[in-house]
Amino acid sequence: MHVAVVGAGSLGSLLGGLLAREHRVTLVGRDPHVSAIREHGLRVTGVVNLTISPDADTTAPARCDLALVTTKAFDTAGAAATLADTDAGCVVSLQNGLGNETVLRDRLDCPVLAGTCTYGARRSDPGVVACTGEGTVTVGDPDGGPSEWADRVADAFTAADIDATASDEMPLLVWQKLAVNVGINATTALARTENGALLDGPASSVAAAAARETATVARSEGVDLADETATDAVERVARNTRANRSSMLQDIDARRRTEVDAIVGPVADHAEPTPVAATLAGLLRAWEAERGLR
Ligand SMILES: NC(=O)C1=CN([C@@H]2O[C@H](COP(=O)(O)OP(=O)(O)OC[C@H]3O[C@@H](n4cnc5c(N)ncnc54)[C@H](O)[C@@H]3O)[C@@H](O)[C@H]2O)C=CC1
Numbered sequence: 001m002h003v004a005v006v007g008a009g010s011l012g013s014l015l016g017g018l019l020a021r022e023h024r025v026t027l028v029g030r031d032p033h034v035s036a037i038r039e040h041g042l043r044v045t046g047v048v049n050l051t052i053s054p055d056a057d058t059t060a061p062a063r064c065d066l067a068l069v070t071t072k073a074f075d076t077a078g079a080a081a082t083l084a085d086t087d088a089g090c091v092v093s094l095q096n097g098l099g100n101e102t103v104l105r106d107r108l109d110c111p112v113l114a115g116t117c118t119y120g121a122r123r124s125d126p127g128v129v130a131c132t133g134e135g136t137v138t139v140g141d142p143d144g145g146p147s148e149w150a151d152r153v154a155d156a157f158t159a160a161d162i163d164a165t166a167s168d169e170m171p172l173l174v175w176q177k178l179a180v181n182v183g184i185n186a187t188t189a190l191a192r193t194e195n196g197a198l199l200d201g202p203a204s205s206v207a208a209a210a211a212r213e214t215a216t217v218a219r220s221e222g223v224d225l226a227d228e229t230a231t232d233a234v235e236r237v238a239r240n241t242r243a244n245r246s247s248m249l250q251d252i253d254a255r256r257r258t259e260v261d262a263i264v265g266p267v268a269d270h271a272e273p274t275p276v277a278a279t280l281a282g283l284l285r286a287w288e289a290e291r292g293l294r
């Protein structure tokens with residue numbers, strides 16, 4: 001299978017490198033990362049130790065069987081533009097946040113799948129990516145139900161020794177992942193703490209309340225996410241990634257724009273009363289505004 005990874009930063013480079021063990025992979029990203037990969041190959045460090053030489057370019061190939069989108073949520077429209085002239089069999093968003101699949105569906109003619117990923121990845125130097133935690137990939141139709149493409153994509157990941165499944169419950173799983181990210185990313189970003197600080201510290205109640213608000217909004221949107229399912233997921237992920245600095249905290253550390261609008265926004269800006277999420281979003285947006293990042 002020929003896989004193009006659009007948004008070859010931390011997560012895209014890690015998954016593309018792992019997939020390159022079994023498939024032809026083209027990492028589509030930006031220099032100097034792309035040039036370094038072309039010159040020296042991709043170095044994967046951390047939990048996985050691998051040096052591999054996928055194709056790498058700043059533009060997408062003319063055709064591919066599968067295109068993975070791993071840009072930040074605020075770059076999804078740009079990723080669709082990058083794929084505009086590519087004959088792709090199927091496109092899968094593996095991003096965090098809500099609405100990425102809609103942005104892609106509105107701009108591309110091929111089937112678009114939703115995906116969640118619990119791998120941890122952090123790009124350090126050009127041509128190098130650290131795997132900070134192995135996880136799982138789940139893909140499926142954004143509207144739910146069975147999908148032959150989802151089965152094919154999950155099989156392709158599995159063939160490359162990546163734990164992957166096809167699910168017919170993606171609406172529920174996308175909202176559950178959102179609850180995890182609202183609960184963990186937003187609170188750890190503002191508290192400047194690793195994920196494990198949410199397990200029994202003073203911020204744990206904030207994370208749980210944000211997760212419950214996310215579940216309330218999910219139910220108002222017709223997705224039956226129970227409060228307890230959301231809070232249990234936050235606790236489980238915080239425990240499993242206790243030493244992680246969440247991707248939003250890494251953005252704060254690097255003085256980069258965060259994904260607050262795609263992750264906390266759907267809850268904070270909703271008509272349902274969500275005072276905790278609204279407070280988290282307001283503080284993160286203020287941090288961005290003060291630095292000219294929005
Ligand atoms: N890093 C992680 O451990 C995890 C990240 N995620 C999610 O995955 C997504 C990506 O996150 P990261 O990899 O951390 O971000 P990142 O910022 O490291 O990588 C995104 C890359 O896409 C590139 N890019 C943007 N527009 C492009 C375009 N049109 N064509 C080609 N390249 C383009 C950027 O230059 C950047 O290098 C986010 O939604 C994040 O929340 C989800 C789970 C874990």
Ligand SMILES: CC(C)(CO)C(=O)C(=O)O
Pocket residue numbers: 096118120180181184185195237241244245246247248
């Ligand atoms: C699962 C979690 C919270 C891991 O830190 C993540 O998705 C992120 O940091 O973006």
